[in-house]
Amino acid sequence: MAEIIIPGPQGRIEARYTEPPYPGAPIALILHPHPKAGGTMQDPITIMLYQLFEKHGFGVLRYNSRGVGRSQGAYDQGIGELEDAAYVLDYLENLSESPRFVWCAGYSFGAWITLQLLMRRPEIDGFLAISPPANHYDLSFLAPCPASGLIVAGDKDSIASPEDVERALTKVRVQKGQKVDRAKVAGANHFYQDSREELIAVCEAYLLRRLEEAENELRKEADEEAGVDVIVEEEDFED
Structure with missing residues (x-):
């Protein structure tokens, strides 16, 4: 993990970054809780999300939004924070070499920014909110x-x-082929005191399932392409 400074829309953005372990590895952006409630990239849940993706072979970046830590600027009611997130995602993608998948994860206020960001960035394949x-x-x-x-x-x-x-999501639709899953952590409050390991276990199980599904889909596509090639070769031989 390296400390990096990103030249952001309002000046420098302080960040931590783990390089993708191989060319084409997936990448993930992690967003912290509300700046006015003490939220920073050093928040324990934010760090645990970062470590989760790092553990499973992602290039990962987390950062302090404007006005937090050594990041310049001032809190902007979520508008500027969303601008920061989009800018940092661009930066992360430019550091990577054709990432296989792009994920975003956030906690509390960071989850709200995550959900807004994926509406603007069609390359995002999955999220944890x-x-x-x-x-x-x-x-x-x-x-x-x-x-x-x-x-x-x-x-x-x-x-x-x-x-x-659940009440907020009753009016939410998803695009065809997409699904928003929900999970609850028993006994956990908003800060997941004494429940953080359980939280990460839920997130990890979901992430691994999605990665397995994606790998199976890629194998299926590769097999179908291979089947097409075989047919063409047989037809050419008969001619």
Whole structure:
């Protein structure tokens, strides 16, 4: 993991970056909680999400949004923070060599930014949204949600309860072939005190399932292409 400084829209953006382990490896962007509530890229859940993707062969980047840590600028009600996220995703993609998959993950306020970002970036293949504060922010912009992902909430969360999330998602549609899964962590509050390992286990199980499905799909496509080649060769031989 390296400390890097990104020249962002409002000046420097402080970040941590793990290079992809091989050319074409998948990449993931991790977004931290609300800056006004002490959220930084050093938040424990943000770090654990970063380590999850790093563990499974992703190039990963997390950063401090404007006005946080050594990042320049000032909090901008989510508007500038979304601009930062889009800019940093561009930067991450430019550091990578044709990434196989692009994922985004965020916690709390970072989950809300994650969900907005994927609406603007069709290259995002999957997402993890941890405790999006659906009672504070409208999620109706997910119309329709363009990528499959997982939304997780603690069943004792008074800030972003599973009921609030479900209520917000009742009006949300997804594009054909996509699915937004939901999961609850038993006994967990918004900060997942004493429940962080359980949270990451839920996220890891989902990530591994999605990666396996993607690999199976790629193998199927490769087999179909190989079958077409064989047919062509046989026809050429008969002629």
